[in-house]
Amino acid sequence: MPVLLIIVPLLALLVLNLPWMRLMNRLALWVGLILCLIQFFLVLHSPSFFWEAPPLWLGRLFLFAPSLDYLSLVMFLAIAIVGASALLVCRYSIHDLLEPVKPGACSHKRFLVINLLILALTGMNGVVLANDLFSLYVFLEITAVASYILIVAEKGRDAFEGAFKYLVMSAVATALILAAIALLMLTAGDLSYANIKLAMSASSDSHIVLAAVAMLVVGLFIKGGLIPFHGWLPDAYSAAPAAVSVLLAGIVTKTTGVYTLIRIVLSVIGFSDTLENLLLLIGAASMLVGALAALGQSDFKRMLAYSSISQVGYMVLGLGAGTILGLAGSIFHLFNHAIFKSLLFVNAAAVEQQTGTRDMNRMGGIAEKMPVTGCTSIIAFLSTAGIPPLAGFWSKLIIIVALWQSGHIAYAVLAILASLLTLAYFLSMQRRVFFGKLAAGFENLKEANVWILIPACVLAAITIGVGIGIPWLFETFLLPIRSLL
Amino acid sequence: MTFGIVYIALLMLLLLAGIWTVMTLNLLKSAIGLAITSAILSLLLFLMAAPLAGVFELSVCAGLITVVFISAISLTKPLTGTEARARDHSRVKRFILLPVIIVAVAWGLYVMHPHLDLPLPAADVERDVRQVFWNIRRIDLVGQILVILAGVFGVVILFKDHPDTKGEIPRTPDAGRRTTDKDRPDTKEGTPA
Numbered sequence: 001m002p003v004l005l006i007i008v009p010l011l012a013l014l015v016l017n018l019p020w021m022r023l024m025n026r027l028a029l030w031v032g033l034i035l036c037l038i039q040f041f042l043v044l045h046s047p048s049f050f051w052e053a054p055p056l057w058l059g060r061l062f063l064f065a066p067s068l069d070y071l072s073l074v075m076f077l078a079i080a081i082v083g084a085s086a087l088l089v090c091r092y093s094i095h096d097l098l099e100p101v102k103p104g105a106c107s108h109k110r111f112l113v114i115n116l117l118i119l120a121l122t123g124m125n126g127v128v129l130a131n132d133l134f135s136l137y138v139f140l141e142i143t144a145v146a147s148y149i150l151i152v153a154e155k156g157r158d159a160f161e162g163a164f165k166y167l168v169m170s171a172v173a174t175a176l177i178l179a180a181i182a183l184l185m186l187t188a189g190d191l192s193y194a195n196i197k198l199a200m201s202a203s204s205d206s207h208i209v210l211a212a213v214a215m216l217v218v219g220l221f222i223k224g225g226l227i228p229f230h231g232w233l234p235d236a237y238s239a240a241p242a243a244v245s246v247l248l249a250g251i252v253t254k255t256t257g258v259y260t261l262i263r264i265v266l267s268v269i270g271f272s273d274t275l276e277n278l279l280l281l282i283g284a285a286s287m288l289v290g291a292l293a294a295l296g297q298s299d300f301k302r303m304l305a306y307s308s309i310s311q312v313g314y315m316v317l318g319l320g321a322g323t324i325l326g327l328a329g330s331i332f333h334l335f336n337h338a339i340f341k342s343l344l345f346v347n348a349a350a351v352e353q354q355t356g357t358r359d360m361n362r363m364g365g366i367a368e369k370m371p372v373t374g375c376t377s378i379i380a381f382l383s384t385a386g387i388p389p390l391a392g393f394w395s396k397l398i399i400i401v402a403l404w405q406s407g408h409i410a411y412a413v414l415a416i417l418a419s420l421l422t423l424a425y426f427l428s429m430q431r432r433v434f435f436g437k438l439a440a441g442f443e444n445l446k447e448a449n450v451w452i453l454i455p456a457c458v459l460a461a462i463t464i465g466v467g468i469g470i471p472w473l474f475e476t477f478l479l480p481i482r483s484l485l
Numbered sequence: 486m487t488f489g490i491v492y493i494a495l496l497m498l499l500l501l502a503g504i505w506t507v508m509t510l511n512l513l514k515s516a517i518g519l520a521i522t523s524a525i526l527s528l529l530l531f532l533m534a535a536p537l538a539g540v541f542e543l544s545v546c547a548g549l550i551t552v553v554f555i556s557a558i559s560l561t562k563p564l565t566g567t568e569a570r571a572r573d574h575s576r577v578k579r580f581i582l583l584p585v586i587i588v589a590v591a592w593g594l595y596v597m598h599p600h601l602d603l604p605l606p607a608a609d610v611e612r613d614v615r616q617v618f619w620n621i622r623r624i625d626l627v628g629q630i631l632v633i634l635a636g637v638f639g640v641v642i643l644f645k646d647h648p649d650t651k652g653e654i655p656r657t658p659d660a661g662r663r664t665t666d667k668d669r670p671d672t673k674e675g676t677p678a
Contacts, residue, residue, distance in 0.1 A: 006627060013634055112642050119635055126628065134541055138628035145632060149639035185538065 001050050002066050002129055005076070009035055009122040013115060028114040029091055035118065036084035039125075043077040066129035067193070070480040071266075074331055075128045075259050078338040081462065082250035083121045085342050085455035089349050090114060090243035092451035094153070113153050117247060120146035124255045132191040133181045133268075140177070140223070140256050144170050147252055150244040151236055162239035165232040169222055173229075176219035183212035193267040200269070213269055217278070220264065224257020226316060227286040230309050234293075237305035238358070242349030245301060249308050250342035254334055258315050262330065271322045279320030284414050287313030291421035295428070300348050300358045303429060304341070307384065310418060311337045317415060318399040321406045328481040329398030336383065336391040336466065343380040343459035347373050350448035350456070351433065360429060365438035369445040372453050374434040376460040381426035383463045386419045391466035398478075491532070499525045508580070510573075516554040 012031050016024045042050055051068060066072075094110040123146060126139030148170075151163040185191055187209055188199035200209055218229075225233035237249050269275065290310030297303035311333070318330030350373045351366060352358050367374025383392035396419060403412035447453070466473060502525060506518030523542055530539035564572060 003624075010627060010631060010634075109642070112638050116635065116638050116642075119631060119638070122631060126631075135624060135628070138625055138632075142628060142631045142635060145635045145639070149635065149642055153642055182538075 002068055002072075004050075005039060005125040006122055006129065009118050009125070013118055013122075016115060025108045025111045028111050029087060032087045032114050032118050032121075033084055036080045036087065036121070039076055039080035040084070043073050043080065046073070067131040067267075068129075070483060071259070071262065071331060072128050074335050074477075075255060076125065078335050079121060079124050079128070079251055079255065081459070082247060082338050082342045083117065085250070085346060085459060086117055086243045086247040087114060088451050088455045089246050089346055090117060090241075092449060093242040093349050093353055109153065113150065113241070113243065116146050116150050116153070117243065120150065120247060120252065124251065127255050127260060131193055133184065133193070133196065134191050136260065137174075137177060137181060140260070141174065143252060143256055144174075144223075147244075147248060150247070151240040153244065154241045156239070158235070158239035159241075162232075162235035162237075166236040169229065169232040173219040173222035176215040176222070180212040180216035180219065183208050183215075187212070193263075196268050197270065213275075216264060216269075217261070217275070220257055220261045221282060222257075223253065224261060224312055224316075225253050225309055226257070226282050226312060227289045227309065230286070230290075233309060234302050234305040237308065237345075238299055238301040242345070242352065246342050246345040246349065249304065249345050250338050253308070253312070254315075254338055258312060258330075258334055261316070262319055262327070262334075265319065266327075276320050276322040279316050280408060280411055283313045283315070283317030283320050284411055285313070286310065287317060287418040288414060288421075291418045291425065294425045295421065297425075298359055298361050300351060300360050300429070300433065301345070302358075303360070303425065304344050304348060307344075307422065307425070308337075308341055310422065311341065311384065313418070314396060314399055314415065317411060318402060320411075321399070321402040321408060323402055323406050324482055325398060325405060326402035328478050329395055329400075329402050331481060332398060332478065333392070333395035336395045336463070339459055339462050339466070340380045340383040340390075340392060343376060343456060343463065344384070346452060346456045346459065347377045347380065350452045353452075354445055354448055355442060360432040363433045363439055363442075364436045365434070366442065366445065367434035368438055369442060370434075370447045372447055373456065376456040377434060378430065379460045379463055381430060383467065385423035385426055387423070389467045389470075391463050391470075394467060394470050492529070495525055495529050495532075499529065512554075512558045516558065519554070 012035060016028050016031060018024065090110060090113055094113050120143050123139050123142035127136060127143060130136035130139055148163050148167050151166060152159045181191065184196050184199075187203060187206065188196045190196070190199075200213075203209055222229040233253070237245050240248060265271065265275070287310050290306050290308070290313055294303050294306035294310065297306060315330045315333050315337070318326045318333060320326070321329075348358070350370065351363070354370065355363060355366070357363070367377075379390065383390035386393045386396040396415070400412045400415050403409070403415060499522060502518055502522040506515050506522055509515050509518060527539045527542045530536070530542060
């Protein structure tokens with residue numbers, strides 16, 4: 001019954017938009033949170049009646065038998081956690097601008113944003129469930145269309161610029177992916193992952209197949225914001241409303257870019273020397289360029305956006321190792337990054353909302369007035385920089401060991417250097433924003449309210465818990481990755 | 486023979502609709518032109534016994550691209566008379582070489598006569614559109630409903646907004662940026678004013 005992860009949110013959206021607007025406005029946030037919590041517990045408890053073969057009536061109704069594996073479950077978990085965080089940040093940061101539409105009714109911006117957040121979450125669930133390239137394409141587009149609109153939800157020049165860049169680059173990616181789908185359909189006569197894999201193994205030297213693979217991979221690099229296709233990402237992340245930044249940085253680009261890349265490599269293309277070298281090159285470039293660019297930023301969210309590019313580089317680097325350990329590190333880092341980058345954007349939302357600025361040069365000593373935000377920010381940045389025993393340390397360690405074992409020693413050294421750069425730009429951020437003397441004008445600053453402190457504390461707890469609990473998580477989180485290859 | 490004439494006629498129509506889509510000045514007409522182009526292409530695919538590809542083409546155009554275009558068009562505003570004249574002038578210069586390029590590319594392809602040797606699958610003539618749409622790709626309907634919902638929410642967010650903005654991009658260079666001192670909210674209550 002996993003298809004219900006698409007159908008139930010769709011039905012919820014339809015119900016939320018029934019005529020009882022005032023009631024539905026109040027319910028929307030809770031409906032979104034309940035959907036995320038149900039998804040979270042379904043993954044953690046893995047009830048067999050839900051994840052195994054669907055009942056006959058459901059199978060007949062939708063004619064869709066998604067292929068599920070360990071990777072899908074990790075993604076569902078990350079989507080649920082980041083989705084719930086984004087919804088809570090939305091409650092904190094998006095103001096309800098009441099505007100009469102007709103007597104007795106009113107339009108709530110927050111309500112519409114929550115609807116679009118649920119829609120984007122549904123699209124990402126669809127991406128994870130897809131077992132053929134066309135369904136994958138449809139759900140990628142659903143997520144992308146919802147994301148464009150979410151970025152401009154609060155309007156403003158920067159938001160339009162960011163959304164436009166995302167739209168244009170995403171359109172290029174879409175065109176490449178569609179062209180690849182067409183060529184692969186010509187080759188295989190079908191679009192299911194399994195049939196395409198069979199057809200590709202039969203005609204691996206075909207120029208058409210090679211062209212299709214190249215277009216598909218480049219399209220996914222654009223979606224993931226990897227170097228040199230990253231132009232849209234800092235503008236889109238920094239200009240989006242706070243809740244949308246959390247969703248985009250935490251999970252959207254990871255699902256549409258990195259997860260899809262891993263899925264396509266595992267289920268369709270398979271590993272080859274050329275592909276591994278390409279992944280290693282792009283991954284290393286993203287890791288280093290992202291980290292170096294982050295060093296020079298003064299805008300809090302823009303710095304985090306470049307940091308995301310760098311961390312995605314690690315994931316692609318792990319995948320490029322072409323081994324089980326590399327794959328495990330890549331998937332583990334994807335999950336960890338979804339959590340700690342969401343936490344950093346939640347903190348950025350709190351700081352921006354309370355101080356009214358994102359310019360780090362105008363801040364200072366904020367931890368004195370916002371102790372919870374300051375503390376959770378330290379946890380998130382230490383994890384991002386790969387400091388033990390937090391979650392980010394373990395995933396980076398696995399990636400580096402995988403690179404070393406597979407003979408890519410130079411890339412392993414680059415990964416260590418990039419980690420030092422990460423520590424440098426985050427220490428700079430922490431010093432400029434949270435430590436030191438309180439900046440002038442912030443004497444009356446107060447801690448953010450509970451709507452933002454809850455997701456911040458939960459995400460920080462997960463970051464610490466995953467890091468400390470790694471001996472226990474090893475069997476449940478890392479060993480099952482062997483089944484993917 | 487009759488089929489050949491139909492194919493050629495449809496291909497000509499496809500080309501004309503495509504050119505009209507690109508050259509027309511009205512964005513809405515351009516979107517409609519694209520829909521017509523896509524419909525002709527779908528018809529060609531059905532005639533060539535590729536209903537699956539035909540359904541995909543219709544799905545993409547009707548469900549996804551249209552919503553994106555409507556959202557994009559909603560972000561635009563009409564040009565002033567002067568701007569329109571300047572645009573018309575630059576358009577002529579930009580496209581003046583287009584017919585020459587088309588003829589040159591067509592001649593090059595004719596001379597080179599590239600042979601792609603595509604491993605085409607056997608045409609499955611038994612699967613008609615109804616079968617494909619209702620018996621094979623039913624989950625796409627769910628996807629299309631979701632995209633239409635995204636488009637509706639997008640239009641509502643972009644048009645039904647705060648009276649100060651009215652859906653327009655702020656005119657001053659710094660308007661819309663949220664990092665200036667003047668935008669700093671009152672933080673006495675711990676939450677924005």
